Amino acid sequence: MLRRTAHFVSLLCLVPSLCAAQEAVWTDARTRSRAAEHAPLVREARAELDRAVAGRAAGARPPVGNPTVGVLFLPGVPDFGAWTTAVSVGLPLELSGVRGVWSREAEQGVLAARARLDDATLRAVTAARRARVELALARALVAVQDERLSTAREAERRVRARHDAGAATAIDVALSERETAVAEADRSTAALREVEALAAFRAALDLAPAEAVVVDAVARPEAPGGDVTRDTMLARAVQRRRDVTALDHDAERHGLTGSRAVRAAVAPLVVGFEAQQVATAPQELGASVGASLRWELPVLQRAQADVALADADARASRTAASLLRAQAARDVVRAAESLDRALAEVDALESRAIPAAERLVRATEAAHTAGALDYFRVLVARGELLQLRARALDALRTAWSARLDLERATPLEPR
DSSP states (O other), X not given: OHHHHHHHHHHHHHHHHHHHOGGGEEOXXXXXXXXXXXXXXXXXXXXXXXXXXXXXXXXXXXXXXXOEEEEEEEOOOSOGGGOEEEEEEEEEEOOSOHHHHHHHHHHHHHHHHHHHHHHHHHHHHHHHHHHHHHHHHHHHXXXXXXXXXXXXXXXXXXXXXXXXXXXXXXXXXXXXXXXXXXXXXXXXXXXXXXXXXXXXXXXXXXXXXXXXXXXXXXXXXXXXXXXXXXXXXXXXXXXXXXXXXXXXXXXHHXXXXXXXXXXHTSOXXXXXXXXXXXXXXXXXXXXXXXXXXXXXXXXXXXXXXXXXHHHHHHHHHHHHHHHHHHHHHHHHHHHHHHHHHHHHHHHHIIIIIHHHHHHHHHHHHHHHHTTSSOHHHHHHHHHHHHHHHHHHHHHHHHHHXXXXXXXXXXXXXXX
16 A cells, blocks of 8 residues: 555656656656765865865975075175175975875875765765655655545535434534544644655755755665675675775874874975185185085974874774774664564555555445444544554655665775
8 A cells, every 4th residue: 555655646746747857856866866976965075085185285395495595794894804795505405204204194185085075975875865765755644644634524524414414413523623623734744744855855965945856756675685694784884884994094194194293303404505705814805615514403303292193193093993883883783673673564564554444444434324333433443544654654764764774884895
């Protein structure tokens, strides 16, 4: 019954799109494609990757620094013998190897950013698919409530007619009125859920606020089959989670940050070219040229604080990666068990509970028409059928949520 209802809802959803554009239907494949390219989370992660790539420029600096120029001029006043002029040009040469470390550090940042982009893409796609399921089920629930409201209004009309003919009591009329009012309220609640689901879907795919959205029906999700065992899923969770990989690269990058700080504390060697003119006798000047070397000895200032902070950051990243691996394994177990339970509930409701409730409604309506039962029993039977249909939709939502959580926790091979 749930499948037939979902199919009916999908047909209702497709009618407007046939008048506009058939390609407007948001299938699961189209939702995946759009989310992978345009989801806000993906765009933010892509911007972070661009920033990390730009960091490679730090390791591409030339080994020769900016030249320094010095000028000294002593005019020899009042004593000409003190006349001195000097010009020096210095070239700092990088000998610490910091450029190579900086290059490796930047590369680790790029690898971490790429891993985060992969993880952001998976999370965005999962969120978009979840939003599509929520929207489809919300609209299916609206269809159920519409059917309930239509039935309640028709029942109220018939009860009033029977009351006017003296075949029903005022209690029957009050019960039918209450059922209609409750059906209207529940229909409004379902419509509110649809509005919220539609807004969430647009936000997940970065769609325009008023863009029309048509989704196809949601089928029953399937449990992982084939050779995908629980051990296989646990291995994927531990080995392929890209957010864990990003933390591993962060730890390597922080270690290189400490090494770079140590090397950066080594000042460059400054090779100087000197030219000097001094007074050698009254009214006579002499000149000389030469070279000089200047180097700051890294004895006391060795970036101790920077190294300590970088080491602490590296340890924090390794700890976070270890905790996330353990949590990923727990997520697999929880999602797999939740999926099994939810699918069992869906199957029980679809195959037995709902068909039995439908037979009960038909039987009570027939008995009421024959005068064997009062209308209250008909309302009870219809209410139980509606509750089962709504519960089936909730079970289907739970099953899809567990399935998507399982796919999020056990990613495929990284790009």
